[in-house]
Amino acid sequence: MPEYSSSNPPLPRLQIEGVSKRFGPTVALDGVSLEVAAGEVHALIGENGAGKSTLMKVLSGAHRPDAGRLTLDGQPFEPSDPLHARNCGVAMIYQELNLAPDLSVEENILLGREPATLGWIRRAERRRLAKRALEEIGQSQMPLDAPIRSLTIAQQQLVEIARALVGEPRVLIMDEPTSSLTQVDAENLFGVIERMSRRGVSVIYISHFLEECQRVAGRYTVLRDGQSVGTGAMLEASLEQIIQLMVGRKIDEIYPRTSRTAGEPVLELSGVAGLAKPSCVNLTLRSGEILGVFGLVGAGRTETLRAVFGLDRLVKGRVSVFSREATRSTPAKRLANGVGLLSENRKEEGLLLNRSVADNLTLTRFGSVSRFGLVSDAAQAAASGEWLVKLDVKASGADQLVGELSGGNQQKIAIGRLLHHNARILLLDEPTRGIDVGSKAQIYRLMNELAGQGKAVVFVSSYLPELLGVCDRIGVMCRGEFSCVRPVAEWSEQEIILTAVGQAELGEAAA
């Protein structure tokens, strides 16, 4: 049963009492209770599958609860559909942004709520409303006429928030809002959230990043297996306590580290430049080490990996793989040389979502599961079955479609493909983005194991604690080149951010 905090405000803005929801035999929510005061930022924490998204869908009117009560400012709140919920003052910002990419900022902010007379849009009025919404979140410098397509992800998200504000929401639900933001953009977003909170808007903040929840939220509720297992003031709880609540067991070590020594250089880049980015990358990766790469979005981390892997054009510089010069290359040749790339976009690029687990795992090495030139279903299933066990993937079998798996399990399949390929140099681009804590811990353990076997891992991430926890060395990228590569012991979190940001400001001053 949930514990109630003793310091409840007299009339909560939103009250959720004993909400349950079943889908057939699956119990998604099992008596969840939650209270949010006016102007409070409330973190909703839980692993994937804990019921967060179902609860949000109940709040936004997409699902009707089987039992329980929702109260909004003392009034019963029974949303029949998302539009109804919005009109009642409960707005939702989804993880995947819902903007029309070709329409302008102004048009998007008022989309579906255009001020109009007899079907004619009152443009001046629309402009005024859009401006006011942007001002409210301190973004008056946003270009109103720019098409959404031309904005960064962070800017797009702010537009989405402005759009939600037009409806004068009482409760704003944000689902993983920082999953594709850099630290700086995230800081900016936290400022916006604080502003809204001061205006009396209650915010329910869903995130995997616990540090973020601590930073932004006043109180938290942890969901596990469809139940609210703990709630309280953020300040009074330690990260370890919350993680323990989330996974229901003690995590001794999220970041395992066995002793290992780096060996021979396996990948050497000198002066590598792509079309726009990177501009000049020099780097040496050794066997048996994990090299972390940090940088802001736009620093050229992904572009570097893509150019090295032969996906994008490499304009200048030299690449050696296993001490052999191999600058010009294609993904096929890189794979043949034992280099594997994990894409940062597992849905858009990393996986064949409507193909089976088996096909996805064996895609780069169909030869290993073929007999007489024909791909053998049995051999494929056997090979995949081993990986499913080894990587602890929750799937009904090798023939399940990858698109049906949860984010963490999908990511394990994408990594599993590199393992089945037996790649000796692994370029991992944001391998833990948007997946649950349990899966993250498994991926850290796996990386540790791979480095212990003498494989070389490049680990690109925007999340500093994991870089500091897992890597042997960390390099910080800024403006298309590595500013600095040092052993992890010589870095502090602050120094890394300063290197990533400070350099950028210096660069601007010089220009």
Add this chain to the structure above:
Amino acid sequence: MNWAKLGSSGFLKAIRPFVGLFVVLLLFAMDGELRSVIFKGGNFKTILTQTVIVAIGAMGMTMVIVSGGIDLSAGSVVALCSVVTARLIEQGHGFAGVLALTVLIGGLVGLANGGIITTVRMMPFIVTLGMMGIARGISKWLANNQTVNPEQPLESVNRLMDNSQSPLTFFPLPNGVWLALGLAVVMAVVLRSTVFGRYVFAIGSNEDTARLCGIRVNFNKVVIYALAGAFFGLAGVMQFSRLTQGDPSVAIGLELQIIAAVVIGGASLSGGAGSIPGSVIGAFMMACLANGSSIKDWPNYMQEIIIGVVIILAVGMDKVEPFIQRLFKRQSSSN
């Protein structure tokens, strides 16, 4: 056999064309007049013969559609190749020469399609729409804008689609039917089980992933369009054989029939799904409907309406099936 798998959506989807065909035949069997005619061996032979052209075209088109593309030039290429067949026979080529050269010409048109699509990075829809006009134009040019009737017919080619020997019995089937069946088996294996076939699915499912995984996407696409062109070329030979003349204005709109067969067979126009057996069944189902309609003496427009409805039903099942599954689930959970 794992019984749980029988209820999976993948299995339901795979057997859908067969179920559809069964339903069509069942409906035919309920009508006395149809029943007495349609299931006769001779008539079944006619249906099979009428299936051949669309079925062979559908084998090529299935590859293209599974890879996420489309080929609108199919009908024009069939017409072009029927004229090419006629011209080759006029020049005195033998059976093997006619067959090989015509298929080659079809393959070259496909090669051009694939080449333009990959090197200039244009939409397959636009490129093959252009090629549809070009191939049609060339076929009229080659035929001097009239039908081409070789003075000395080549019996072996004419017999491919000739079902007039012993019209009342099922056997012997025309050679074209055997050829189509054999190709269907081979292509089913190629698309399902060879590495090339898996690559076709991978490219159609997600081109970026395919590239990431070292698949030579452009090269494979060129191969796919060229192979598809070769199949349309072979369908052109069959088209010639059916009319025993090269006709530059034949097979107008055939590409849409072929696409319909592929879609009825379970392929997705967004790529990554489809099968050769499904497409061939789709072609067969359309021939059955046409045959049934003509037996009932329904006017042509009725056939067109019926086939249109079938296409929508076949693809609509995608949306209906989850709904039905949910209904079942709700029922089983309330019990």
